[in-house]
Amino acid sequence: MGVRAERKAATRRDIQAAALDLIEAAGLEATTVAQIAERAGVSERTFFRYYVSKEAAALPGQDELIEALVGRDLARNMSPAQIRDELMDVCRAQFAHELENYEFLQISRLVLREPKILQMVRRQELQLVTELSNSLMERKLLDRMQSLLVAEVIACTWRVAWQCFAHEQDAGADADPAELYERAVADLSEIASPLGR
Structure with missing residues (x-):
């Protein structure tokens, strides 16, 4: 990663950290873009180069996940x-990356507390399903129904693992998000296995 890319990544992280801190302290409605920009040490104009809204700044988004899923090389057979x-x-792999690079504890608390943040998560999930299923169909790997089912399963498993983590944290339990993801995958396999017989 070059110096310019590192600087951009650092600015993105600074804006997100400021957004998370302010929203967690004062709530989403009371927090303004101006406050986030000031806390991050950037102008409002710079803020909008990185994020379209304060809600978007609070979430790392699923762009990296979508890019990784859509970019995965899959054989036609x-x-x-x-x-x-x-x-x-x-x-x-993306889960591990997020655990290292994002303030997932703050994000999980906000998802439970702020309905608008949860709505944004759901919109991002819909985007993930749409882009992944379209990619699978365009590459002629699966038909429409199979593409949608696979994309929905991927999105659902991701969401359930994060929701369980947020609830465990809210209850004061010491939870490991990676373990919860593996449990969600295993539970899904157990729940769905009789359907394939």
Whole structure:
């Protein structure tokens, strides 16, 4: 990563950290873009170069996850289950990346407390399903129904793992998000296995 890219990444993280701190302290409605920009040490104009709204600044977004899922090289002769498993591996790697790079504890608390943040998460999830299913169809890997089902399973597993983590944290339990993701994958397999017989 070059110096310019590192600087941009640092600015993005600074804006997000400021947004999370302010929204957690005062609430989403009471927090303004101007306050976030000031806290991050940037202008409002710079803020809008990185994020479209204060809600977007509070969430890392799923752009990296979508990019990784859509960019995964998949062979045409793979079964839907093999494609699903390959994409689950992408999610595992992305999950580890998010744990290292984002303030997931703050984000999980905000998702529970702020309905607008939860709405944004749901919009991002819909974007993930749409882009992933379209990619699978365009590459002629799966038909429409299979593409949608695989994309929904990927998005659902991701969301359930994060929701369980947020609830565990809210209850004061010491939870490991990566373990919860693996449990969500295992539970999904157990729940869905009789359907395939």
